[in-house]
Amino acid sequence: MGADLRRRPGAGRDATRGTSTASSRAPRGVAASRVKARPSGSRADRILGRRTGRPLGRRPFTTRASGAREEGVHGIQEAASADVSVIYKRFIKLASPYWTKEKNEDARQAQIMLAGVFALTLGCTGVSVLFNFLGRDFYNALAEKNVDGFWHQMQVYLATIPCVIPVFVFRDFFSSKLQLQWRKWMTQNLTREYFDGRRYYQLQGEGVVDNPDQRLSADVNAFTDTALGFSLTILNCVVDLVSFSNILYSIYPPLFGVLIVYAIGGTVISLQIGKPLVEINFKQEKTEADFRYSLIRIRDNAESIAFFRGERKEVEMLDSRLQVALDNALRGILKSRDLSFFQSFYKYIIQLLPAAVIAPLFFRGEIEFGVINQSASAFSHILTDVSLVVFQFESLAGFSATIDRLGQFVEALEAKDEELVEAARANVGGGAEAKMKAEAEAPVAKKGSIRYETGEVSAEGDILSVEDLSLRTPDGESKLTEHLNLSVQRGDSLLVIGRSGVGKTSVLRAIAGLWNVGEGTVRNFHSKAPSPVNGNGSSANPESNGGEDYDIFFLPQRPYMVLGTLRDQLLYPFDSLEATPSRHSDDFLSEVLNHVLLGDLLERCEAETGSCGLDANMDWSSCLSLGEQQRLAFARLLVNRPNLAILDESTSALDVQSEERMYSLLGTFGISYLSVGHRPTLLKYHKKVLQLKREAGEYSAALMEASEMDMETYLLSS
Numbered sequence: 276m277g278a279d280l281r282r283r284p285g286a287g288r289d290a291t292r293g294t295s296t297a298s299s300r301a302p303r304g305v306a307a308s309r310v311k312a313r314p315s316g317s318r319a320d321r322i323l324g325r326r327t328g329r330p331l332g333r334r335p336f337t338t339r340a341s342g343a344r345e346e347g348v349h350g351i352q353e354a355a356s357a358d359v360s361v362i363y364k365r366f367i368k369l370a371s372p373y374w375t376k377e378k379n380e381d382a383r384q385a386q387i388m389l390a391g392v393f394a395l396t397l398g399c400t401g402v403s404v405l406f407n408f409l410g411r412d413f414y415n416a417l418a419e420k421n422v423d424g425f426w427h428q429m430q431v432y433l434a435t436i437p438c439v440i441p442v443f444v445f446r447d448f449f450s451s452k453l454q455l456q457w458r459k460w461m462t463q464n465l466t467r468e469y470f471d472g473r474r475y476y477q478l479q480g481e482g483v484v485d486n487p488d489q490r491l492s493a494d495v496n497a498f499t500d501t502a503l504g505f506s507l508t509i510l511n512c513v514v515d516l517v518s519f520s521n522i523l524y525s526i527y528p529p530l531f532g533v534l535i536v537y538a539i540g541g542t543v544i545s546l547q548i549g550k551p552l553v554e555i556n557f558k559q560e561k562t563e564a565d566f567r568y569s570l571i572r573i574r575d576n577a578e579s580i581a582f583f584r585g586e587r588k589e590v591e592m593l594d595s596r597l598q599v600a601l602d603n604a605l606r607g608i609l610k611s612r613d614l615s616f617f618q619s620f621y622k623y624i625i626q627l628l629p630a631a632v633i634a635p636l637f638f639r640g641e642i643e644f645g646v647i648n649q650s651a652s653a654f655s656h657i658l659t660d661v662s663l664v665v666f667q668f669e670s671l672a673g674f675s676a677t678i679d680r681l682g683q684f685v686e687a688l689e690a691k692d693e694e695l696v697e698a699a700r701a702n703v704g705g706g707a708e709a710k711m712k713a714e715a716e717a718p719v720a721k722k723g724s725i726r727y728e729t730g731e732v733s734a735e736g737d738i739l740s741v742e743d744l745s746l747r748t749p750d751g752e753s754k755l756t757e758h759l760n761l762s763v764q765r766g767d768s769l770l771v772i773g774r775s776g777v778g779k780t781s782v783l784r785a786i787a788g789l790w791n792v793g794e795g796t797v798r799n800f801h802s803k804a805p806s807p808v809n810g811n812g813s814s815a816n817p818e819s820n821g822g823e824d825y826d827i828f829f830l831p832q833r834p835y836m837v838l839g840t841l842r843d844q845l846l847y848p849f850d851s852l853e854a855t856p857s858r859h860s861d862d863f864l865s866e867v868l869n870h871v872l873l874g875d876l877l878e879r880c881e882a883e884t885g886s887c888g889l890d891a892n893m894d895w896s897s898c899l900s901l902g903e904q905q906r907l908a909f910a911r912l913l914v915n916r917p918n919l920a921i922l923d924e925s926t927s928a929l930d931v932q933s934e935e936r937m938y939s940l941l942g943t944f945g946i947s948y949l950s951v952g953h954r955p956t957l958l959k960y961h962k963k964v965l966q967l968k969r970e971a972g973e974y975s976a977a978l979m980e981a982s983e984m985d986m987e988t989y990l991l992s993s
C-alpha cells in the first residue's frame with residue numbers, strides 16, 4: 276500500500292505530474308522501475324481514491340452510496356474530535372476486536388492472511404532496495420560509456436521486473452480480500468449490536484447519532500479499508516526507513532541530517548495548515564448523508580408529495596441541503612488548496628535537495644555518477660516515509676473523521692439508556708445553552724425506570740397488568756400518565772380512549788418496553804402452551820414487550836410491510852425456516868388470507884408470478900392499499916396467534932364490515948385484545964373501556980364496562 280503515493284514526490288519525476296525534470300534526469304530509470312515495481316493499482320491508491328482517481332484526502336468530499344437516514348435534524352450533534360488521544364483510543368477500540376476477540380476459524384484465517392500481507396509488504400520494500408542498487412549500476416554503466424555493461428544491466432533489469440510483479444499484485448489482492456472479510460465481520464457485528472436491546476429504536480430521533488445507516492455501511496467500509504491501508508503504509512515506512520537510512524547514511528551522513536530537519540519542518544507546517552480539515556471532513560459526512568436522506572424520503576413519499584403538488588417546496592428543501600454540503604465542501608477545498616501550495620513546494624524541493632548536498636562530492640570526483648541517483652532515490656524513499664503526515668494529511672483528516680463517527684456510534688450502542696436520554700437532551704437544540712439546560716434538568720430524566728416482570732398465565736388468567744404507571748416522554752420532559760392501573764385477562768377486550776395527544780399510544784409503548792422513563796410495573800404473563808411458530812414452548816414474539824418471553828403482538832396503525840414474499844409478510848417476525856409445516860402449511864396460510872378477505876391477493880400473485888402466490892415477491896407497501904395492508908397485518912396476527920393483541924388504531928382504514936370481521940376473527944382465534952382508537956364503531960367489540968384524561972395538569976383514568984357507556988359520552992370523551 277502507500278507505495279505509489281509515497282513515490283509521488285520521488286526523485287527523478289516531476290513531483291506532481293510524473294514527468295522527468297532536467298535536474299533529475301539521471302535517476303529517471305530508477306523512477307521508472309519504481310513505477311513498474313509499485314503498480315498504480317496499489318492499496319494506497321485505492322484508499323486514496325483510486326476508484327475516483329483522486330487522493331484519499333478528497334474522499335470525504337465525494338458522494339457515497341448510502342441509504343442514509345437523518346436522525347439529527349438539529350445540525351451537527353457531535354463535533355469532530357481534535358484530540359489525538361481520543362481518536363487513537365477510538366481507533367484501537369474499533370480495530371482490535373476483529374483481530375483479537377474472535378477465536379474462530381475465520382479469525383485465524385484472517386490473522387494468517389494479515390501475516391502474509393505483511394510479509395509481502397516487506398517483500399515490496401526488498402524489491403525497492405534491489406532496484407535502488409540496479410539503478411545505480413545501470414547509470415554507472417551509462418556514465419562510463421560501458422556498452423557491454425549497459426546492455427547487461429538492461430537485461431538484468433528487464434529480467435527482474437516479471438519476477439517481482441507478483442509480490443505487488445498479491446499484496447494488493449490479499450489485502451483487498453482481507454479488507455472485505457473485516458468489513459463483513461464488523462458490519463455484521465455492529466448490526467447485531469444495533470438491533471440488540473432495540474437500540475435502533477432508541478437511537479432513532481433521539482438526536483444522539485445522525486445517520487446510523489451511513490455509519491454501518493459507508494463508514495465501516497472506509498474504516499476497514501483505510502485502517503488496513505495505513506497499517507501497511509506504516510509497516511512499509513518503517514522497513515523502508517531502516518533499509519534506505521543505511522544506504523543514505525553510508526553514502527553521506529550529512530545528507531541524512533538535512534533530510535531529518537526538512538521532514539520535521541514539513542510535518543509541523545502541514546499540521547498547522549491542515550488542522551481544520553478534520554472538522555470539515557466530519558461535517559461533510561453528515562451533510563452529504565442528510566442530503567441523500569432527503570432524496571430517499573422523496574422517493575418514499577412520492578405519492579403524498581404528488582397529491583400536495585409539493586414539488587417546488589421539495590426542490591427548495593433539496594437545494595438548501597445541497598447548499599449546506601457544498602458550502603462545507605468549499606471550505607474543505609480552500610483548506611486543501613492552502614495545503615497543496617505547501618505540499619507542492621515541499622515535493623519539488625525534494626528533487627533538488629539531495630543533488631545540491633551531494634553534487635560537490637561528485638564534482639570533486641569522490642563519488643560515481645550512479646551514486647547521485649542512488650542517494651536521490653534513497654532520499655526520496657526516506658523522506659516519503661518520515662513525511663507521512665505531510666503527504667497524507669488530508670487522508671488522515673478524513674480517516675480521523677471516520678473514526679470519530681464510528682467511535683461515537685459504538686459508544687451510543689454501548690451507552691446505558693439514561694445516558695442516551697441525557698445525550699439526546701443535550702443535543703436537541705444544540706449549543707451550550709441547551710446543554711446547560713439539559714444538565715440542570717437531568718434529574719427529571721433520571722427519575723427512574725418502569726419495572727418489567729414476566730411470568731406464566733395465572734389461575735385467574737392474567738395476561739397483562741400495568742400497576743401504578745407514571746409515564747414520562749423519553750426525554751423526561753412531559754408527564755403522560757399518573758398512577759395508571761389496568762389489566763387484561765384471558766378472553767378480555769379492553770378499549771383505551773381519550774382525547775388526541777392524551778397519551779394512549781404512549782401507554783402502549785410503555786407496555787412494549789419502548790418507553791420506560793417513569794415509574795410503575797408492567798407484568799406480562801405468557802402461556803405454557805407451545806408457541807404458534809416455533810413450537811418449542813417458549814414464547815414467540817420478539818415484537819412484544821421489553822423482555823424475551825412475552826406473548827403479545829402489536830399492530831400499529833400503519834402496518835410494517837416487510838421486503839419479501841407474501842409468505843414472509845404472514846410469518847413475520849419469523850421466517851419460512853422457522854415455520855412448522857404442520858401449523859403453517861400453505862393451506863393454513865391461504866385460509867387465513869381468505870379469513871381477512873385477501874384471498875384474491877393470492878390469486879393475483881399467482882397470476883403474476885405463475886407459481887404459488889405465497890412466494891410472490893412484491894413491493895407490498897406500494898401495491899396494497901392501506902386497508903389491505905391493515906388486513907394483511909391482521910392475517911399476520913392470526914398466523915402468530917398470541918395470547919394478547921394490542922391494536923393501535925389498526926382498523927382505521929377499514930370499512931365498518933371489514934372492521935367487524937377482523938374483530939370477530941380475534942374471538943374465533945381465541946386472542947384477547949386491547950385496542951386504542953377513536954372510531955365510534957370500536958365500542959361494540961370491547962367488553963371494557965378505559966378512559967384517559969388530562970385536565971388542568973391532573974391525570975386520571977376511569978375504567979368501566981363498555982355496556983355502561985352510551986354513545987354520546989363515548990364520542991365526547993374520545
Ligand SMILES: Nc1ncnc2c1ncn2[C@@H]1O[C@H](COP(=O)(O)OP(=O)(O)OP(=O)(O)O)[C@@H](O)[C@H]1O
Pocket residue numbers: 748749750755773774775776777778779780781782
Ligand atoms: N418521541 C416523543 N418525544 C416527546 N414527546 C412525544 C414523543 N412522541 C409523542 N410525544 C408526545 O406525547 C404525547 C402523547 O402522545 P401519544 O401519541 O401517546 O398520544 P395519543 O393519545 O396516542 O394521540 P392520538 O390519539 O392523536 O394518536 C403527545 O403530546 C405527543 O406530542
